Amino acid sequence: MLFLRPAAILLLFVLAALPLxxxxxxxxxxxxxxRILHEIETRGFRNVTGLQRRGVNYVFQAEDLLGDKVxxxxxxxxxxxxxxxxxxPRKD
Numbered sequence: 008m009l010f011l012r013p014a015a016i017l018l019l020f021v022l023a024a025l026p027l028x029x030x031x032x033x034x035x036x037x038x039x040x041x042r043i044l045h046e047i048e049t050r051g052f053r054n055v056t057g058l059q060r061r062g063v064n065y066v067f068q069a070e071d072l073l074g075d076k077v078x079x080x081x082x083x084x085x086x087x088x089x090x091x092x093x094x095x096p097r098k099d
Contacts (some may be wrong), residue, residue: 018041027031036062040058043058043065044058046086047067047069047079047081050088051071051072052069052070052071052077052079053069053070054069054070055067055068055069056068056069060083063082063083063084064080064081064082064089064090065079065080065081065083066078066079066081067079067081067084068094075093075094076091076093076094077091077093077094078091078092078094079091
């Protein structure tokens with residue numbers, strides 16, 4: 008099963024990079040936080056926290072399809088994912 012993990016990660020990156028349906032709403036400034044969360048969850052991210060607008064981007068943390076905690080940067084105008092990085096687990 009381990010050989011599927013890199014393929015699953017690649018698939019996640021490809022899906023995350025696709026423009027969101029209805030990206031025009033982002034460009035026209037009509038995106039509400041509820042709609043943004045819905046679009047994020049449509050891409051497979053769960054348990055979204057810390058959603059903030061920073062300049063032309065939204066930044067948030069979430070769990071990806073594999074259950075890993077990630078930091079995501081999404082363009083507020085197009086809905087495109089422009090940054091995605093894994094958050095290492097805490098060491099106690």
